[in-house]
Amino acid sequence: MIRLRDSAISLTGVIFGQGIFFACVTLIGREQGPAMLGRFNAYLAMGTLAGTLAVLRYELACISDSPAKAFEALLHSILLALSLGIAAAAALWMLGLTQYWVVEVFAFSLLVQNVGSLYLNSLRRYTLIFVCRSIANFVFLVWVWYASLVNLAYDAFSVYAAIYFFVGTGTLFCILMDGRRNGYTFRLRRGFYVEHARYPKYLLPSTLLGSVLAYALSILMPVWYNAEQVGYFAVAYRFGVFPVSLIGQSIGGVFRRDAVGVAQASTPAASLQYVFVAYACGLVVIAVAYALTVTVLFEPLVSVLFGAHWSGASATYLHVLTPLFALQIIYVPLSQVFLATKQQRLDFAVQLLTASALGVTLYAVHKWWLGLTTTLLSFSCVGAVCTLVGIYATSRAAELSLRDVRGVFQLSWIGRRSK
Incomplete structure (x- = not known):
């Protein structure tokens, strides 16, 4: 069954969030010039790629008609992301590439948002997805606009990563509390990764x-x-x-x-x-x-x-x-x-x-x-x-x-x- 209302809500949410982000890109380019915008775009691409690969695609197990199974997949995805994230941070430190820690922070935050959106998508909660995808870009727009007014020097990507982190962790906390109220299990099991091995495979x-x-x-x-x-x-x-x-x-x-x-x-x-x-x-x-x-x-x-x-x-x-x-x-x-x-x-x-x-x-x-x-x-x-x-x-x-x-x-x- 095709649900035009769901498509309209989802499309509106993405348009709003992406439109706000585009306004941010415009302000960054006008205020800080082509070089800074190019750096922001490159770091954004690296962070988005890392966030997409952060849990080896196990997050796709969140796509389920059963809310309990979707919640279980969310928990296991976050656990795997934390484990691999700590290992990646240690590797960057040993290689002397700590300047890329900010990219890793953004990648983890993006992963949290993606997993949360997939879980909410399985519940058909498109309005909440709308809010979750828009709030980080809206806060960033307010920051960029304020910084341009007071001539405040800042690193655009670092600020963006910090905002994404706080919004992502806040969203995750709300989803976990909702799962607790609904009686979903918080039990972790190794068999989950075997059952859904087709995703990384x-x-x-x-x-x-x-x-x-x-x-x-x-x-x-x-x-x-x-x-x-x-x-x-x-x-x-x-x-x-x-x-x-x-x-x-x-x-x-x-x-x-x-x-x-x-x-x-x-x-x-x-x-x-x-x-x-x-x-x-x-x-x-x-x-x-x-x-x-x-x-x-x-x-x-x-x-x-x-x-x-x-x-x-x-x-x-x-x-x-x-x-x-x-x-x-x-x-x-x-x-x-x-x-x-x-x-x-x-x-x-x-x-x-x-x-x-x-x-x-x-x-x-x-x-x-x-x-x-x-x-x-x-x-x-x-x-x-x-x-x-x-x-x-x-x-x-x-x-x-x-x-x-x-x-x-x-x-x-x-x-x-x-x-």
Whole structure:
């Protein structure tokens, strides 16, 4: 069953939270310049990647129709995150890289928020997810705005990580107290990690491979190019990836719940195909609207928000990345069908293809010392082709054929006529 109200609430929450964060990025760029914004973007990418991998994807066990099982998965995920986090902090200290402790703090805080959101998503508490995802960015916006008024010097990422930590731990405390009131068990057992071993076995390698597409540019560009270029790239990347993140977190989460529900039904095939086609059609419309909006509005918008000297290079960088981002808007939510149908091997194959192709591309452009624009264009073209392959793979996971698509549309038309 497709719940449009749930999708609307989830989408509104992500738009609000991401919109506030985007305002923060704008203020950081205007007040502290391209170099600081580039550093913030690079640390954010490293922290997000680390937070995604922090519990070896065991957090996905929180996706359950049973609140008690989802709560158990949350407890075991947090325990694993604490254990691995302490080990990582010790390793950074021994290597003399304590400047990255702040990245680890952010990674843990992000993991706590993601686990909490997955648990609440299993309970269909989309309004609470809305609040949890928005509050940290709102507090950060207030801080950045106040600092700009009083000309206060600060490290943007350190402040952001600290705010995320306090908000994340507060959210976790509230969830634990709610679990206690509902009588959920706090007992830990080693068998949990054996029962859900498919997540690190299949999804962890897939996530590692997927990180090449999601994070490689943000992490490598500061190393390969000068600070000013990286700052302009950061603006283009944040503008461009914003809708991908927005759609993936909101519609993707709701699609996953709908797909899991119909996949576990007694006769799932037709229902899963209907849900898949309905979401796919909506995502295609969103992707086309995104591409047109970026083409028309991005350059004047950057000129207004950051200044005229930002718009030229940033617009060029985003325009070459637009095909990749538009296709990712479609693929990221639909890829949840791999999890719903337990076809992690197919997901892994797609990610392996993408990572291999993009890895070779990045190696080639760096070896030949190509310019930033050429690097982004090469990355975008290769990534777009691989994403098209991924979209086709999602249709195969949903056991969809052209005849099924026609049947779904005919069923929908008949349903409207009968009303």
